[in-house]
Amino acid sequence: MxxxxxxxxxxxxxxxxxxxxxxxxxxxxxxxxxxxxxxxxxxxxxxxxxxxxxxxxxxxxxxxxxxxxxxxxxxxxxxxxxxxxxxxxxxxxxxxxxxxxxxxxxxxxxxxxxxxxxxxxxxxxxxxxxxxxxxxxxxxxxxxxxxxxxxxxxxxxxxxxxxxxxxxxxxxxxxxxxxxxxxxxxxxxxxxxxxxxxxxxxxxxSSFDRPNIRYRIVEKNDVRRQLLGFIQGEHAGDAGIVYCLSRAKVEDTAEYLCGQGIAALPYHAGLPAEVRARNQSRFLREDGLVMVATIAFGMGIDKPDVRFVAHIDLPKSVEGYYQETGRAGRDGLPSQAWLAYGLQDVVQLRRMIDESDGDEQHKRRMGAQLDAMLGLCETVECRRTRLLAYFGEASPACGNCDTCLEPPEAWDGTVAAQKVLSAVYRLWKERGQRFGAGHIIDVLRGKKNARIEQYGHDALSVFGVGADLSERDWRGVLRQLIAHSLLTVDHEGYGTLTLTEGSRSVLKGERQLMLRRESERATRVRESRPRAPVIELAPEAEERFVRLRAWRASVARDHGVPAYVIFHDATLREIARACPESLDELARINGVGERKLHAYGEAILEQVERPQGRTASGPPPEGDGKTWGGPAFSQEVH
Known part of the structure; x- marks a missing residue:
């Protein structure tokens, strides 16, 4: 003992x-x-x-x-x-x-x-x-x-x-x-x-809320182009993480981003250990790199200045999504969680669950986790409210997610759902056949092609009944029907769709179904960043901040550690704003303990010193100064 x-x-x-x-x-x-x-x-x-x-x-x-x-x-x-x-x-x-x-x-x-x-x-x-x-x-x-x-x-x-x-x-x-x-x-x-x-x-x-993170979920539509537009338009030069479901997609996406002038590195379990270690080390120690990874790149990512986490495949659970998006904005500064997902993601994950080696209890648990993730994606309510509710925490609308900032349209999709379900039913009942989403949409829209004619599906009563909606609209309907468990992916691995027990009530008109429709504005790439920095700096203070970051980078290289191990950006911003003239004043800054004051104090004062004397850089922040509690500071010690 x-x-x-x-x-x-x-x-x-x-x-x-x-x-x-x-x-x-x-x-x-x-x-x-x-x-x-x-x-x-x-x-x-x-x-x-x-x-x-x-x-x-x-x-x-x-x-x-x-x-x-x-x-x-x-x-x-x-x-x-x-x-x-x-x-x-x-x-x-x-x-x-x-x-x-x-x-x-x-x-x-x-x-x-x-x-x-x-x-x-x-x-x-x-x-x-x-x-x-x-x-x-x-x-x-x-x-x-x-x-x-x-x-x-x-x-x-x-x-x-x-x-x-x-x-x-x-x-x-x-x-x-x-x-x-x-x-x-x-x-x-x-x-x-x-x-x-x-x-x-x-x-x-404690509360699970990360108020500095803006959550945004968009419909997939040429996802590589969407990802590129998101990074270039909102996070050029920022450190970020892009999560993919497969190793092949990791490598393809990293190569694509590099080809578009974005410094990107791949990370997945299939890479040699020395490559993974080198790429992770570079990401932690260098500024402005984008890591494209499977969830193998997970725990231990303590880099505080990750400004965005993007998912280009649907996460399997809300817990996984929360954990992964939480790697953004550890320093408390504004950051984004961006997710693009589509119908094929839903079909693929349903199929993975059905084909897994787990018992029925395991499959039910995995299915419930996926249902909760789909509910988060398809909600017309505040994303943050829905996310926190999953962890048993009540929260009002946040004003800092896509559904709060650009509310989606909720529309009565009952008739559209009946058309889809009728098509699936008639293909099976009258022809004994099952098909995937693409073929069902072709039938609904009355699109004649070799496959439609081969099977004689242009003779079905449902052929062309959905010509009023675009292919993209129908994909949205199908995706949401699967999310609502009104359609399911078959268990044979072919990705075909079948009815569920819940389908009957919709087909018989006993249930109204409200669906989500994205606004055109919500799907466009923004040209502005999500929010201004928490600590606004006057021009002269910004110059001090730049000098302090350059000094920090030099010290970090000498010590062989990531720059944030020396000081976080939030601490350097506050030093630049306060412009301390003495060690006593510097000691009052958040994140400057006795050891770092002794080791770096004089060097910091040299960086902030100006020949013409101290220049005021704005009023002090609200609150009681050094109290740790403002949103700009992270107290995570790595």
Missing amino acids: GTNSTTTSRADPLALLQQVFGYERFRGHQQAAVEHVVAGGDALVLMPTGGGKSLCYQVPALAREGTGVVVSPLIALMQDQVDALLELGVRAAYLNSSQTLDEARAVERAFVAGELDLLYVAPERLLTERCLALLERGRIALFAIDEAHCVSQWGHDFRPEYMGLSLLHERWPDVPRIALTATATEATRQEIVTRLGLEAAAQFV
């Missing part, structure tokens, strides 16, 4: 927050969670990406005697977090497969000697007898289980190795545990509690 005491602490948490991390006070549930863990209690913490989850275990690890052991799922995530902590003067290290034997042994010796404040370990390594024996020899302040949703078999990012982490409490019953995640429905939350043995743990659940 471990030797850690449940009560001893060595520093006041608030003092640590101020001196080490440079923030005047905690935000939201952070203080309660920190104090609970410092006192020896177990905790489950749910906070949105960028909401400061890391502080909830980093501060207690510094406040308690011993080393905080952090279970982290990715090597890149560990390395970046350790780099950032070392910059803050925190004694941090990691154990993973990227190290040589000598490097790993040096870390082990430091842990046993009590020379580490935080030790990051992958779950698969943690559960080895060698690592467990190592932990027995040291003093453990706490166990932090990051990305705790990985324990859920029904979640979007299940990791089997997380299932064994319940043994931590069995072997070290007196050591507090804190499990953290940025996304979990009530069902996933309960599974985390059960599988990790956290039934007695206090739960700290």
Whole structure:
């Protein structure tokens, strides 16, 4: 059994927050969670990406005697977090497969000697007898289980190795545990509690809202052109992530963007490990790169200045969509989540569920997750309201999503739906045949072609009854009928459409069906950015900001770390605005702790100094200055 005491602490948490991390006070549930863990209690913490989850275990690890052991799922995530902590003067290290034997042994010796404040370990390594024996020899302040949703078999990012982490409490019953995640429905939350043995743990659940992210979902119509227009028109020169469903599409899209003058890199599990590592490193360390990836590029993306996340294929679940879009705007500045999806996405994902190896319960669960995602896509209500409702959180209309800014038209699609369902029915009832969306639309629109004539479908009573709608309109109707479970994709893998139990009520006129129609304006590429920066800078302050960014880039290169490890853009913006004339004034800026003040203070003052003296750059921000709580600042420590 471990030797850690449940009560001893060595520093006041608030003092640590101020001196080490440079923030005047905690935000939201952070203080309660920190104090609970410092006192020896177990905790489950749910906070949105960028909401400061890391502080909830980093501060207690510094406040308690011993080393905080952090279970982290990715090597890149560990390395970046350790780099950032070392910059803050925190004694941090990691154990993973990227190290040589000598490097790993040096870390082990430091842990046993009590020379580490935080030790990051992958779950698969943690559960080895060698690592467990190592932990027995040291003093453990706490166990932090990051990305705790990985324990859920029904979640979007299940990791089997997380299932064994319940043994931590069995072997070290007196050591507090804190499990953290940025996304979990009530069902996933309960599974985390059960599988990790956290039934007695206090739960700290923050709002899932990311108000700085603008959500926008558009109908697919030449998606590569749409994506290019979105990036060029609204995010030229910005860092962003583009998610695709297949590896082939990742490579094709990255090549296409590069050909259009956009610096893009591919990332998927089929690439050699060294290529993935190199591309991820470049994305984290360089400005303005676009990463085109499958969801293999996921956890551990702590880059704070990702200005957009785009999906050009439909995500499989709302949880996955929320987690992926949450990688935008970690610094609190305006960012966008952009999704293009179409009928073929729905057909493909339905077919993938039907063809999966899971049992019927698994398929039903996957189907329910897809239905919720389709509901988000097809809603005529506020996207954010619908998204937060999925996580059990009530929210009024946000005013910062496409349906709020450019409300779609809701129209009575009952008759159109009856025409589609009748066509599907007659093809099967009269001819014993099933067809996909394209053929059904041709029948409805009365389009004669070789296939129509081959099967004699121009003789059907439904032939041409839908000539009043365009092919695009009919695709929208079909997509929404599948989303409403009034049509389904067959189980034989051919992508043909069949009726469901719910179809009858529509065919018999017992149910009215309101459908969504996009306005032409909503589908056009915008020419303006989503919103002005949170911290407006006067021209002279903007010049200081540019100098500070160039200085930061130089320091980051010398240290071999991403630029944001030195300082976030939000901190540099506030320095540029305030134009501090002394170290004391600089110390009052959010994100400038004692270590960074000592290491970089004089150099920063040199960058902001002007020969003719200080020039005012506008009024101070509202609020109490250094209090962490304004939307411009991220308290996430990487």
